[in-house]
Amino acid sequence: MSQPARSPAATPVDTAARKLLEVRGLCHYYDGQSAVSDVSFDIEPGEVVCLLGPSGCGKTTLLRIVAGLEAVQQGELHFNGELLAATDRAHVPPERRSVGLAFQESALFPHLSVLDNVTFGLQQMGARQRNERARELLEQLGMTHYAESFPHTLSGGQQQRIALARALAPSPQLMLLDEPFSSLDARLRDRIRDDTLHVLKKVGAGALLVTHDPEEAMFMADRIVLMREGRVVQVGTPQQLYCEPTDPFVVTFFGEVNCLEGVVSNGYVHTSVGPVATDQPDGSRVQVLVRPEGLRVVEIASTQPHEHHSHVLMARLLGRTSLLHLCAHGTEGQEAHLHARMPGVFLPEEGQPVQVSLDPSQVFVFPVAT
Numbered sequence: 288m289s290q291p292a293r294s295p296a297a298t299p300v301d302t303a304a305r306k307l308l309e310v311r312g313l314c315h316y317y318d319g320q321s322a323v324s325d326v327s328f329d330i331e332p333g334e335v336v337c338l339l340g341p342s343g344c345g346k347t348t349l350l351r352i353v354a355g356l357e358a359v360q361q362g363e364l365h366f367n368g369e370l371l372a373a374t375d376r377a378h379v380p381p382e383r384r385s386v387g388l389a390f391q392e393s394a395l396f397p398h399l400s401v402l403d404n405v406t407f408g409l410q411q412m413g414a415r416q417r418n419e420r421a422r423e424l425l426e427q428l429g430m431t432h433y434a435e436s437f438p439h440t441l442s443g444g445q446q447q448r449i450a451l452a453r454a455l456a457p458s459p460q461l462m463l464l465d466e467p468f469s470s471l472d473a474r475l476r477d478r479i480r481d482d483t484l485h486v487l488k489k490v491g492a493g494a495l496l497v498t499h500d501p502e503e504a505m506f507m508a509d510r511i512v513l514m515r516e517g518r519v520v521q522v523g524t525p526q527q528l529y530c531e532p533t534d535p536f537v538v539t540f541f542g543e544v545n546c547l548e549g550v551v552s553n554g555y556v557h558t559s560v561g562p563v564a565t566d567q568p569d570g571s572r573v574q575v576l577v578r579p580e581g582l583r584v585v586e587i588a589s590t591q592p593h594e595h596h597s598h599v600l601m602a603r604l605l606g607r608t609s610l611l612h613l614c615a616h617g618t619e620g621q622e623a624h625l626h627a628r629m630p631g632v633f634l635p636e637e638g639q640p641v642q643v644s645l646d647p648s649q650v651f652v653f654p655v656a657t
């Protein structure tokens with residue numbers, strides 16, 4: 288029998304599989320206090336990765352270490368397979384890393400025109416090439432008309448676009464973005480975010496973006512690194528984090544949840560909205576986390592006046608969805624105040640009897656921490 292031909296991809300040096308950035312076991316301390324603990328993740332070429340987490344969890348510290356603005360105290364950084372920095376080893380200085388930086392405050396040079404701000408990092412190019420490159424980026428970001436303007440005459444959103452164009456001008460392989468949209472009002476933020484994502488994908492740059500906003504992370508990221516207190520809690524695609532959370536913190540970080548508790552019996556935990564299957568051990572106490580959109584609510588006619596139905600406490604229209612406050616009653620006497628989110632306008636009267644059931648894909652069971 289003949290052997291299958293060996294594919295060229297199986298050769299020992301597999302450049303196609305090379306990561307753009309590898310972060311391995313990074314730890315960082317300020318005055319002996321731990322800020323980052325044993326953090327590892329990768330970025331593929333052209334991939335947008337978001338560092339997501341609450342304030343103070345170490346996101347900016349990590350970004351600054353990758354940029355070379357903080358030394359590596361413990362761990363390793365590799366860029367395109369080459370060591371950038373490691374514990375107690377001289378590191379490649381920031382200006383020799385192929386990274387572009389864009390921070391919350393755009394920090395444009397006030398005495399330079401928009402065009403000169405964008406060409407600033409292109410000194411090694413000829414004047415014509417430099418101008419062409421800058422104008423190309425200004426066009427991609429819809430800012431061509433402002434080439435001769437000075438930064439103080441631009442709005443915050445326009446300045447942010449120029450900062451992005453300046454960071455992208457030298458064609459860095461990796462963009463580092465620290466809350467670059469947080470100083471913009473909501474509508475402008477949506478637009479600049481959208482522009483940024485399209486430009487990053489068009490130029491094929493990898494990106495590490497810091498944000499504390501889960502919706503922003505889901506909008507921007509190919510993958511999310513979710514952090515808490517200096518540690519990585521879960522790494523995955525937005526869908527994996529939202530639909531397959533590995534920790535209660537992951538569920539709660541992505542929005543409000545209803546929290547129920549119960550004891551597992553024969554593979555089920557009985558809640559005020561019915562039994563929930565679980566593979567947690569029998570007899571163990573568990574928490575059942577249910578997203579408001581994971582509750583299905585149907586109005587029913589109450590045939591018996593004393594029948595103990597779940598009922599509506601209050602209903603509010605929030606725009607695209609309606610929020611119902613419910614008093615839910617289980618068959619075994621459990622009672623809970625729950626929030627349900629229904630699409631469109633659904634505003635039953637106070638006291639309206641309802642049947643409440645669960646969408647299993649929005650229900651997550653975890654052991655109760657002892």
Ligand SMILES: Nc1ncnc2c1ncn2[C@@H]1O[C@H](COP(=O)(O)OP(=O)(O)OP(=O)(O)O)[C@@H](O)[C@H]1O
Binds near residue numbers: 499
């Ligand atoms: N230069 C510093 N000196 C001392 N402590 C610092 C310094 N920079 C950050 N820290 C501390 O390290 C921890 C992580 O801070 P870091 O700025 O990395 O968090 P973050 O997740 O980016 O927060 P935020 O979203 O609020 O910017 C915090 O407890 C912070 O107080």
